[in-house]
Amino acid sequence: MQKGNISVQTENIFPIIKKFLYSDHEIFLRELISNAVDATTKLKSLASRGDFKGELGDLTIEVIVDEKKKTLTIRDKGIGMTEEEVGKYLNQIAISSAQEFLEKYQSEHNIIGKFGLGFYSAFMVADKVEAITKSWKEGEPGVTWVCEGNPEYQVKTNKKTQRGTDIVLHINDENKEFLENHRIEQLLTKYCKFLPVPIKFGTKKETIEEGEGEKKKEKEITADNIINNTAPAWKKQPNDLNDQDYKDFYQELYPFTFESPLFWIHLNIDYPFNLTGILYFPKLHNALEVQKNKIHLYSNQVYVTDEVKEIVPEFLTLLHGVIDSPDIPLNVSRSYLQSDSNVKKITGYITKKVADKLHDLFKNDRKGYEEKWQDLGVFVKYGMLSDEKFHERAVDFVLLKNSDGECYTIEDYKKKIEPNQTDKHKRLIMLYTHSPVEHHSLVEAAKGRGYDVLVMDNVIDTHFAQHLEYKLQNVTFVRVDSDTVDNLVQKDEKTESVLSEKEQETVKAVFESVAKKAAGATVQLKPMSPDDQPVQITKPEFIRRMKEMQAFSGGGMGTFDDMYNVVVNTNHPYIAEKLLKLPEGDERNHFSKHLLDLALLNQGMLKGADLTAFVKKSLEFLK
Numbered sequence: 001m002q003k004g005n006i007s008v009q010t011e012n013i014f015p016i017i018k019k020f021l022y023s024d025h026e027i028f029l030r031e032l033i034s035n036a037v038d039a040t041t042k043l044k045s046l047a048s049r050g051d052f053k054g055e056l057g058d059l060t061i062e063v064i065v066d067e068k069k070k071t072l073t074i075r076d077k078g079i080g081m082t083e084e085e086v087g088k089y090l091n092q093i094a095i096s097s098a099q100e101f102l103e104k105y106q107s108e109h110n111i112i113g114k115f116g117l118g119f120y121s122a123f124m125v126a127d128k129v130e131a132i133t134k135s136w137k138e139g140e141p142g143v144t145w146v147c148e149g150n151p152e153y154q155v156k157t158n159k160k161t162q163r164g165t166d167i168v169l170h171i172n173d174e175n176k177e178f179l180e181n182h183r184i185e186q187l188l189t190k191y192c193k194f195l196p197v198p199i200k201f202g203t204k205k206e207t208i209e210e211g212e213g214e215k216k217k218e219k220e221i222t223a224d225n226i227i228n229n230t231a232p233a234w235k236k237q238p239n240d241l242n243d244q245d246y247k248d249f250y251q252e253l254y255p256f257t258f259e260s261p262l263f264w265i266h267l268n269i270d271y272p273f274n275l276t277g278i279l280y281f282p283k284l285h286n287a288l289e290v291q292k293n294k295i296h297l298y299s300n301q302v303y304v305t306d307e308v309k310e311i312v313p314e315f316l317t318l319l320h321g322v323i324d325s326p327d328i329p330l331n332v333s334r335s336y337l338q339s340d341s342n343v344k345k346i347t348g349y350i351t352k353k354v355a356d357k358l359h360d361l362f363k364n365d366r367k368g369y370e371e372k373w374q375d376l377g378v379f380v381k382y383g384m385l386s387d388e389k390f391h392e393r394a395v396d397f398v399l400l401k402n403s404d405g406e407c408y409t410i411e412d413y414k415k416k417i418e419p420n421q422t423d424k425h426k427r428l429i430m431l432y433t434h435s436p437v438e439h440h441s442l443v444e445a446a447k448g449r450g451y452d453v454l455v456m457d458n459v460i461d462t463h464f465a466q467h468l469e470y471k472l473q474n475v476t477f478v479r480v481d482s483d484t485v486d487n488l489v490q491k492d493e494k495t496e497s498v499l500s501e502k503e504q505e506t507v508k509a510v511f512e513s514v515a516k517k518a519a520g521a522t523v524q525l526k527p528m529s530p531d532d533q534p535v536q537i538t539k540p541e542f543i544r545r546m547k548e549m550q551a552f553s554g555g556g557m558g559t560f561d562d563m564y565n566v567v568v569n570t571n572h573p574y575i576a577e578k579l580l581k582l583p584e585g586d587e588r589n590h591f592s593k594h595l596l597d598l599a600l601l602n603q604g605m606l607k608g609a610d611l612t613a614f615v616k617k618s619l620e621f622l623k
Helices: 013-021 027-049 083-089 097-104 118-124 173-179 181-192 243-253 314-318 341-364 366-371 373-386 388-394 410-417 440-448 461-472 501-515 541-552 573-581 586-602 608-621
Strands: 002-005 061-066 071-076 126-134 142-147 152-158 164-171 199-210 217-226 263-269 275-281 294-299 302-305 320-324 428-433 453-455 475-479 521-526 535-538 564-569
Touching: 027 061, 027 071, 027 118, 027 164, 027 181, 027 302, 061 181, 083 142, 083 152, 118 126, 118 164, 164 173, 173 181, 181 199, 181 302, 243 263, 243 275, 243 320, 263 341, 275 341, 275 373, 294 314, 314 341, 314 373, 341 366, 341 373, 341 388, 366 373, 373 388, 373 461, 410 428, 428 440, 428 461, 440 453, 461 475, 461 541, 475 541, 501 521, 501 564, 501 573, 501 586, 535 586, 573 586, 586 608
Parallel strands: 061 199, 294 320, 428 453, 428 475, 521 564
Antiparallel strands: 002 152, 061 071, 071 164, 126 142, 126 164, 142 152, 199 217, 263 275, 275 320, 294 302, 535 564
């Protein structure tokens, strides 16, 4: 038996490993199984070169829980280690056998391990670790390495006959959750779901059919419980996959998602960096935050993280899917991405691929693209807001949709509205509503004047409108409730009031009296067409935008008061004739209040006790 001390820089390396090497203790399982995959991949490489001439046999990696012995074992049938290699690789922390193997067999196979510290993650959860191994080399005896979480170790020969390595973890009391089958299966599914070597964890019951015709019977059998799909879709060539294959893989990634994706992009590049993956466009349904962090980052099929904001621009985090690249720089625990020129190249590449895909869809299937716009709109607009290069590409395929359901590019829409919606300052006024139902009467009034009204109901449309105003320079967005219909597109036309100044003062005093209970209300008199509403509610564009942008950024709606204008049409018969003929006092006030309530109701602003009183009074009119 050989004894010695592990070659490390400090006696306190194990407390450091236990507390600081990994942000989460569960990572140990990923690291140890990655090592087992490395060992298996190395053996395949040796066999393909002709260095290993034996039978590869079943290379399945096994994970075994023994609750009585309080052990968790990871067993592979890979390359194994000689006694010399055990001394070299297990007793010298931060020497990576994978790195050395890569240098010797460059371009042969992808080897996962890069850091040399992964094996020692076992000590985060175990008081004692055994490595029971036998090399692929003929004549080499089996070797057992034992360490109890301090720099002391023991190495001795054993009688192991099968090639490969068993890593046996004696789980400590603080981490006994890792002796529970359901917990281990959960972690295997999370971290090892797509590893390239089969991972077995116990057995499962399966039903098979035997016989044919009338003699066909179902039979229950016990089968190996294989955790992973060793050949996931993103590792295959796009030509080898059909639409159903992509949809099936989406369900494999997100088993509790019941909607199919809109479409997808298959990434496959090997220069100037290696990158594979599939990005799916989900049905966003006008939502934003709930869809984020659905892209999984892998390194050679090893799950790393779903925090991909360093590789993927913010707006692309709305996509779902997988990115796999061995060229993405990770820190020693693989938990965090590090800044690197490759990361910037990958970011640019992905952004371009997404823009190209959208542009191709727009050009080749305009109708289908328009049908998907409700889901695509928030994504494209978010991209234009947050990424200048994407904006430059997307300006050709972003759509503006009007209240009649018609879609236009920005340039086409500008040409459409230019004759009627150019104001006295030579600016194009793009009228819009956030809700065609809520603003129905206002939209119809605008259309009655020959105007077109856009529907802008995305959660980021206030920001997007401001963004386009800045980019397009001569365009202003105006919501249909921000002013009276005659002033939405400001012209040099002027309408005279049929009321005298004294009569106007009387009307204003009456409405100020009935509106004084409403906080933020300002009464304005305005001569309009007798066919326009007698009283209208308008909400100043600037103040409302500020409120919406503040709410979107998480600041709430409290900083800006609910300001609105009560605009009284002095040329309407109800004002110019009926109101002024009513006697001063309650009767005139009740009539004015009813007109104000109608205007508030039209804006969806009449609520609570005021709405109840309005309904009650309206019913009395019917008696």
